[in-house]
Amino acid sequence: MSGHNVWTHKGTFLLAAVGSAVGLGNLWRFPYLTGENGGGAFILIYALTIFAVGIPIFIAETMLGRTSRQSPIMGMRHLTKTHKTSRAWESIGWLGAAAAFLILSFYSVIAGWALHYTWLMLTGSLVGADATTISAGFVALLASPGLMTLYHTLFIAFSALIVGLGIHKGIESGLRIMMPALFAILIVVLIYGVINGDVGAAANFLFTFNIADLSLEGWLQAMGQSFFTLSLGMGAIMAYGAYMSSEASLTRTAIAVAFVDTAIAMVAGLAIFSLVFGAGLETDQGPGLMFVTLPLAFADMPFGALVGGVFFILVLGAAISSSISLIEPVAAFLVERFDMTRPQAVTIMVVAAWAMGLLTVVSFNVWAEGTIFHALFERSAFEFIELLTNIFMPLGGLMIALFAGWALTQSEVMKELGTNITWFKTWRLLVRFVGPAAVSFVFLRTIPQVEGYVVPTLGALLIVGVFALSQRLRKSA
Ligand code: PHE
Secondary structure (H helix, E strand, C coil): CCCCCCCCCCCHHHHHHHHHHCCHHHHHHHHHHHHHCCCHHHHHHHHHHHHHHHHHHHHHHHHHHHHHCCCHHHHHHHHHHHCCCCHHHHHHHHHHHHHHHHHHHHHHHHHHHHHHHHHHHHCCCCCCCCHHHHHHHHHHHHCCHHHHHHHHHHHHHHHHHHHHCCHHHHHHHHHHHHHHHHHHHHHHHHHHHHHHCCHHHHHHHHHCCCHHHCCHHHHHHHHHHHHHHCCCCCCHHHHHHCCCCCCCCHHHHHHHHHHHHHHHHHHHHHHHHHHHHHCCCCCCCCCHHHHHHHHHHHHCCCCHHHHHHHHHHHHHHHHHHHHHHHHHHHHHHHHHHHCCCHHHHHHHHHHHHHHHHHHHHHHCCCCCCCCHHHHHHCCCHHHHHHHHHHHHHHHHHHHHHHHHHHHCCHHHHHHHHCCCHHHHHHHHHHHHHHHHHHHHHHHHHCCCCCCCCHHHHHHHHHHHHHHHHHHHHHHHC
16 A cells, blocks of 8 residues: 555544644633533533544544555555445545645634734733723734735745644644644643633633523524534545554544544643633634633733743644645545655645635725625635535545445454444444434535525435435445
C-alpha cells in the first residue's frame, strides 16, 4: 500500500485527534452558542449527542481509515472495491476533501482575528479601554480587507509549514510541544477567571439544565456543534486514523477524545463566563463574545493584558492543531494519487484554500452586501460557505456511519474493535440506525428553506430512503 505511514507511538493518534478536535469550535464557537442559547440546556443536548452519536461515528471514521491505511479518497476507493459496493461511496472521500477545503478557507480567516488580538493584548493597547472603543476596534478590523488578509496569510502559511514537514517531523513534533502548552495555558486562564471573575455565576449559567429554555433551533445547533467540535464527517479523523497503530483501541480512544474535547469546552466556557459575569457583561453577544466581550473583561482586570495575550495564544495554538488536520487528508491524497512530494501537495491545497479564504475576508467589508451570493442565497459568501460545510459534515458523517455499519463485515469490525460481541452489537445498532436518524434530522434543519411540517415529512422520507439504501448496501457486500 502506498504511503503507509504509522504514527511513532501507539498513543500518537489520540494526541493528533485531540489536536484536531480542540479548536475554535471549543474556545470560540461553543461558548458563544451556549451564551446565545441560554446555557445548561444547550450543553445537555450537546453532550448527549457527543456520546450517543459522536462517539460511534468517530469509531466508524477511524475504522475506515485504519482498515484502508490510505487517504480518505483513495481509502474509500479501495474499500468500495474490496467490499464490492457501489463506487458512489467513494464520495465520502470527495465530500470530505471539499469540506476540508471550505472549512480551512474560513477557519484561517477567523484564526487570523485571534492573531490580531494576541498582538493588541500583548502590546497593552486595550488596557483600560471602554466598551465603545473595543467594539469599534473589532468593527475596524472587519472593515479592513488588507489587515484580515495579512493575518489569514500568516496563519495558513504557518499551518502549511507544519504539514509540509511530514507527519512525524511536522505534525507529531508540533503537537507534542503545542498540546501540553495549551492545557497549561487553559488552566492558568481558568484560575485567573476564578480569582478575578464570578465563577459561581458562570457555573450556574452552564450547569443549570432547564430544557424549556431551549428552542428547536438551539437543539439543532447543539447537535451540529457536536459534529464540528469532534472534527467528524470530513476525513480528518479518517486520515489520522490511517496512521493509527493497529494495537490502539478504537473505542477507548474515541471515548478519550470526546471526553477531553468536552472537558476543554466546559473549562473554556467556565473561564470565559467567569470573566464575563465578573465584569457584568452580556452573555449573548454571538461571535463577538471572544473578540469584544472578553477583551473588555480583560481590559479592567489586573494583569489583564498579559493573561489576555496568553489566552489568545491558546486560541491560536488550538486553531493551528485543527487546521493541520484540515490540510492533511487532501495533501495525503495528492501525494498518493499523483506521486507529488509532500511540500508540493501541501502548497496546492493551501494556496487554493487561501484564495478561497479571500471570499470570507471580503464578506465582512467590500462584499458585505449586494453580491451574487446575497441575490441567490440571501447570505454573504462566508455564510454560504459555512452553510455548505454545515451540510457536508453531517452528510459525510451519515455516509460514514452507513458504510461502516452495513458494508464492513462482522469479522472485520470485530477485529478492528477488538471487543466483545455485546459492544459490537451496540455499536452497530448505533451506526446503523441511531446515528443516521439523528444526523438526517440535523442535516435537514440546516437547510433554512425547509420549515414547519415539511421537516418531519422529509425527515421520515430520508430515514426510509437511508434504510432502503442500507439494505442494498448489505446485499452487495
Ligand atoms: N474540531 C475543530 C474545532 O473544534 C474544527 C474542525 C472541524 C477541525 C473539522 C477539523 C475538521 O475547532
